[in-house]
Amino acid sequence: xxxxxxxxxxxxxxxxxxxxxxxxxxxxxxxxxxxxxxxxxxxxxxxxxxxxxxxxxxxxxxxxxxxxxxxxxxxxxxxxxxxxxxxxxxxxxxxxxxxxxxxxxxxxxxxxxxxxxxxxxxxxxxxxxxxxxxxxxxxxxxxxxxxxxxxxxxxxxxxxxxxxxxxxxxxxxxxxxxxxxxxxxxxxxxxxxxxxxxxxxxxxxxxxxxxxxxxxxxxxxxxxxxxxxxxxxxxxxxxxxxxxxxxxxxxxxxxxxxxxxxxxxxxxxxxxxxxxxxxxxxxxxxxxxxxxxxxxxxxxxxxxxxxxxxxxxxxxxxxxxxxxxxxxxxxxxxxxxxxxxxxxxxxxxxxxxxxxxxxxxxxxxxxxxxxxxxxxxxxxxxxxxxxxxxxxxxxxxxxxxxxxxxxxxxxxxxxxxxxxxxxxxxxxxxxxxxxxxxxxxxxxxxxxxxxxxxxxxxxxxxxxxxxxxxxxxxxxxxxxxxxxxxxxxxxxxxxxxxx
Amino acid sequence: xxxxxxxxxxxxxxxxxxxxxxxxxxxxxxxxxxxxxxxxxxxxxxxxxxxxxxxxxxxxxxxxxxxxxxxxxxxxxxxxxxxxxxxxxxxxxxxxxxxxxxxxxxxxxxxxxxxxxxxxxxxxxxxxxxxxxxxxxxxxxxxxxxxxxxxxxxxxxxxxxxxxxxxxxxxxxxxxxxxxxxxxxxxxxxxxxxxxxxxxxxxxxxxxxxxxxxxxxxxxxxxxxxxxxxxxxxxxxxxxxxxxxxxxxxxxxxxxxxxxxxxxxxxxxxxxxxxxxxxxxxxxxxxxxxxxxxxxxxxxxxxxxxxxxxxxxxxxxxxxxxxxxxxxxxxxxxxxxxxxxxxxxxxxxxxxxxxxxxxxxxxxxxxxxxxxxxxxxxxxxxxxxxxxxxxxxxxxxxxxxxxxxxxxxxxxxxxxxxxxxxxxxxxxxxxxxxxxxxxxxxxxx
Numbered sequence: 001x002x003x004x005x006x007x008x009x010x011x012x013x014x015x016x017x018x019x020x021x022x023x024x025x026x027x028x029x030x031x032x033x034x035x036x037x038x039x040x041x042x043x044x045x046x047x048x049x050x051x052x053x054x055x056x057x058x059x060x061x062x063x064x065x066x067x068x069x070x071x072x073x074x075x076x077x078x079x080x081x082x083x084x085x086x087x088x089x090x091x092x093x094x095x096x097x098x099x100x101x102x103x104x105x106x107x108x109x110x111x112x113x114x115x116x117x118x119x120x121x122x123x124x125x126x127x128x129x130x131x132x133x134x135x136x137x138x139x140x141x142x143x144x145x146x147x148x149x150x151x152x153x154x155x156x157x158x159x160x161x162x163x164x165x166x167x168x169x170x171x172x173x174x175x176x177x178x179x180x181x182x183x184x185x186x187x188x189x190x191x192x193x194x195x196x197x198x199x200x201x202x203x204x205x206x207x208x209x210x211x212x213x214x215x216x217x218x219x220x221x222x223x224x225x226x227x228x229x230x231x232x233x234x235x236x237x238x239x240x241x242x243x244x245x246x247x248x249x250x251x252x253x254x255x256x257x258x259x260x261x262x263x264x265x266x267x268x269x270x271x272x273x274x275x276x277x278x279x280x281x282x283x284x285x286x287x288x289x290x291x292x293x294x295x296x297x298x299x300x301x302x303x304x305x306x307x308x309x310x311x312x313x314x315x316x317x318x319x320x321x322x323x324x325x326x327x328x329x330x331x332x333x334x335x336x337x338x339x340x341x342x343x344x345x346x347x348x349x350x351x352x353x354x355x356x357x358x359x360x361x362x363x364x365x366x367x368x369x370x371x372x373x374x375x376x377x378x379x380x381x382x383x384x385x386x387x388x389x390x391x392x393x394x395x396x397x398x399x400x401x402x403x404x405x406x407x408x409x410x411x412x413x414x415x416x417x418x419x420x421x422x423x424x425x426x427x428x429x430x431x432x433x434x435x436x437x438x439x440x441x442x443x444x445x446x447x448x449x450x451x452x453x454x455x456x457x458x459x460x461x462x463x464x465x466x467x468x469x470x471x472x473x474x475x476x477x478x479x480x481x482x483x484x485x486x487x488x489x490x491x492x493x494x495x496x497x498x499x
Numbered sequence: 500x501x502x503x504x505x506x507x508x509x510x511x512x513x514x515x516x517x518x519x520x521x522x523x524x525x526x527x528x529x530x531x532x533x534x535x536x537x538x539x540x541x542x543x544x545x546x547x548x549x550x551x552x553x554x555x556x557x558x559x560x561x562x563x564x565x566x567x568x569x570x571x572x573x574x575x576x577x578x579x580x581x582x583x584x585x586x587x588x589x590x591x592x593x594x595x596x597x598x599x600x601x602x603x604x605x606x607x608x609x610x611x612x613x614x615x616x617x618x619x620x621x622x623x624x625x626x627x628x629x630x631x632x633x634x635x636x637x638x639x640x641x642x643x644x645x646x647x648x649x650x651x652x653x654x655x656x657x658x659x660x661x662x663x664x665x666x667x668x669x670x671x672x673x674x675x676x677x678x679x680x681x682x683x684x685x686x687x688x689x690x691x692x693x694x695x696x697x698x699x700x701x702x703x704x705x706x707x708x709x710x711x712x713x714x715x716x717x718x719x720x721x722x723x724x725x726x727x728x729x730x731x732x733x734x735x736x737x738x739x740x741x742x743x744x745x746x747x748x749x750x751x752x753x754x755x756x757x758x759x760x761x762x763x764x765x766x767x768x769x770x771x772x773x774x775x776x777x778x779x780x781x782x783x784x785x786x787x788x789x790x791x792x793x794x795x796x797x798x799x800x801x802x803x804x805x806x807x808x809x810x811x812x813x814x815x816x817x818x819x820x821x822x823x824x825x826x827x828x829x830x831x832x833x834x835x836x837x838x839x840x841x842x843x844x845x846x847x848x849x850x851x852x853x854x855x856x857x858x859x860x861x862x863x864x865x866x867x868x869x870x871x872x873x874x875x876x877x878x879x880x881x882x883x884x885x886x887x888x889x890x891x892x893x894x895x896x897x898x899x900x901x902x903x904x905x906x907x908x909x910x911x912x913x914x915x916x917x918x919x920x921x922x923x924x925x926x927x928x929x930x931x932x933x934x935x936x937x938x939x940x941x942x943x944x
Binding site for chain 1: 689690691692720754755757759760762763766767769770771773774838
């Protein structure tokens with residue numbers, strides 16, 4: 001951006017004497033000021049606040065030592081699993097493709113879904129439920145809560161003392177979801193005349209887009225985005241604009257895919273075939289998913305997000321040079337090992353973007369802003385640990401009878417809702433509802449809404465759940481969320497339930 | 500209204516039988532006294548044929564019109580639409596307006612089609628105008644994609660040439676008749692795949708025209724990536740979207756069956772193309788369905804014992820223009836996935852609710868004006884009815900298209916349509932669901 005700004009400064013209006021004012025004026029007129037503002041806003045949203053100057057870099061990733069340690073051992077386990085699969089199947093982690101294979105792949109680039117490699121021997125490196133077991137065993141060594149049970153005892157699976165919001169705090173945080181504010185997902189239903197809310201909301205949305213203001217877009221989208229404006233609004237909030245260099249970068253990644261084959265590619269294939277290909281909404285976009293995820297694995301710019309992610313990219317060594325740091329590489333190149341269901345982060349985006357490089361950019365930004373928190377161990381309020389604790393606390397505090405009953409029959413609620421939250425509900429909700437939910441994730445720059453929705457779903461089906469007597473029956477009651485309308489559920493749970 | 504409805508069917512499909520049984524109807528055989536017969540198209544031929552036919556009594560209803568083939572045979576449909584267009588043109592109706600290239604502005608919704616061998620020479624003339632075009636050959640009387648093939652060279656259809664000396668093709672029996680249509684080689688692709696739309700339309704009477712569209716149609720996707728390349732012309736998995744064909748492809752998936760709901764399509768199009776063009780597309784789809792029904796209405800035997808549920812096949816091209824490909828009289832009631840089964844079950848359920856009011860023994864003299872509550876997932880596509888007494892002299896909100904007084908409507912039909920149309924923005928829009936659904940018509944008795 002700097003380069004472009006510099007280039008645009010070679011203009012006659014800008015005189016040396018009044019350089020400062022001229023530049024300011026020029027930026028305002030040409031729209032550069034807005035772009036600059038958006039870029040700064042973007043950085044503010046992503047990076048954590050400046051911390052104590054003496055804090056080491058690990059602190060930026062994760063301030064609590066025991067969390068860092070837990071994340072470290074979890075990573076070791078994943079890597080071990082990956083390496084053993086590698087050895088068992090005698091497949092290298094990476095290899096260069098012969099020229100013939102490269103040509104073939106290039107021809108098939110738009111229809112990789114029709115390729116049916118033998119994936120039967122591959123297994124996903126881990127599934128959400130494996131990760132849940134790790135979280136359940138998390139303990140803070142400095143915390144002693146005694147053996148005596150009191151009404152304060154947390155009955156859920158997560159046993160770490162993190163601060164989570166209660167309903168009054170959530171009401172304040174999500175104030176725009178309140179009963180007196182118009183919402184898309186509620187006030188645009190066919191029974192409501194569009195003059196009451198929808199038309200005006202659309203008009204404001206168009207204005208926000210015309211102004212190209214990221215911060216305004218983020219505020220606006222808290223009330224939901226009209227379908228026709230959503231693609232542009234998300235791009236504006238995530239500060240994505242498809243510049244030629246972005247398209248070039250994507251093409252470069254594509255070339256990397258063509259030239260080298262990675263073991264994780266097979267994991268990606270397997271994941272897509274197991275999840276998105278069987279999904280009523282997303283099967284159509286199977287080929288786009290390969291095009292995005294294979295490139296994603298090779299994108300080293302993603303490594304940047306590990307500065308504020310508690311996770312660290314796995315390291316591997318060139319054959320025969322184990323332990324020699326000069327021969328260490330990150331594997332996969334982007335440092336992210338996909339797990340079962342990973343492709344579902346990309347699938348909903350295919351409804352909005354049909355141009356591969358734009359789709360790619362949006363997904364990458366969504367990942368490094370939000371999705372990474374759903375599968376790494378950290379104390380961040382949007383991290384999966386906090387979300388689980390928030391969910392359990394909400395349930396225990398506001399639906400104690402239900403919580404107790406489910407616990408008694410061996411159906412800890414988190415065991416059912418965990419998979420929803422890890423996937424940000426993708427594949428569980430109808431697509432239009434999912435997009436309304438993700439609107440609010442972007443709007444509030446937080447994933448806490450996932451935990452609130454999970455609790456709201458339990459509240460909604462509470463009557464049926466009170467009657468079940470086993471975990472399997474509880475799962476059955478909550479198996480199909482495809483008919484749920486998320487905004488009314490959230491509104492009722494936060495604002496209309498007597499607490 | 501004592502006694503339960505007695506039903507017969509010669510189509511052994513669970514979605515039908517479950518619906519009859521849940522209403523407590525009684526199954527009988529064809530030779531007994533029956534009230535409701537869900538028959539195949541072969542049977543309806545027999546019932547209404549000159550030799551073997553019999554008169555239906557007032558308490559008997561069947562699910563086909565006697566000469567439905569005016570709409571459902573590919574060649575007759577095209578013939579009727581061409582005739583309809585010429586008639587409108589002769590009347591000077593604004594609907595028949597043409598553009599500077601001679602193409603109909605509002606009535607160009609069927610790809611250029613010729614009958615073979617009858618129109619062979621006309622076809623050759625057209626073919627030579629754009630020799631690189633691809634054409635699709637379809638046998639008139641078959642279904643499920645049987646016998647269809649694509650050609651891009653005249654030599655491939657030499658057989659059908661009337662002057663052919665080597666022709667062993669002697670008789671011109673209707674069985675061997677083919678239609679040849681310009682192949683739409685720029686279909687709208689989603690995820691790189693071609694798809695078509697299957698929509699269900701219920702017609703309870705043709706004169707006055709009353710038709711309803713099922714809101715839950717679906718898109719059928721090809722399992723193989725679309726390519727207009729000539730080398731793939733023979734690969735039916737690329738070009739034909741019939742489930743009967745796709746089911747045998749290697750990649751057919753039995754969970755989703757390669758089907759999308761129309762609401763998914765709408766969400767995708769609104770998100771990627773915008774709301775206005777999407778609404779325009781759906782309005783045009785409704786328009787072409789209504790126009791096709793109006794085209795055959797004059798020649799249809801509007802037997803009061805009949806209703807019919809059609810399966811409309813529509814393809815959308817990459818300029819978001821819908822094309823009517825064909826209309827099926829016997830849309831498949833086989834379910835390829837669980838969702839499919841639910842959809843077809845509900846389709847039959849809602850159809851029966853409209854065709855056989857209250858589930859009681861029918862009286863074919865009833866006014867065929869079902870109350871709004873029984874429509875279920877159907878919505879009014881086009882309904883002409885008399886005013887209810889309470890509505891006389893008042894302003895009436897239009898549902899889907901137009902609702903107006905029957906007497907007046909039968910008088911100057913085309914004029915009245917246009918007047919109502921001018922209430923909306925542009926072109927052949929039949930009225931929108933919510934926004935311009937508020938368009939009002941004053942009618943009077």
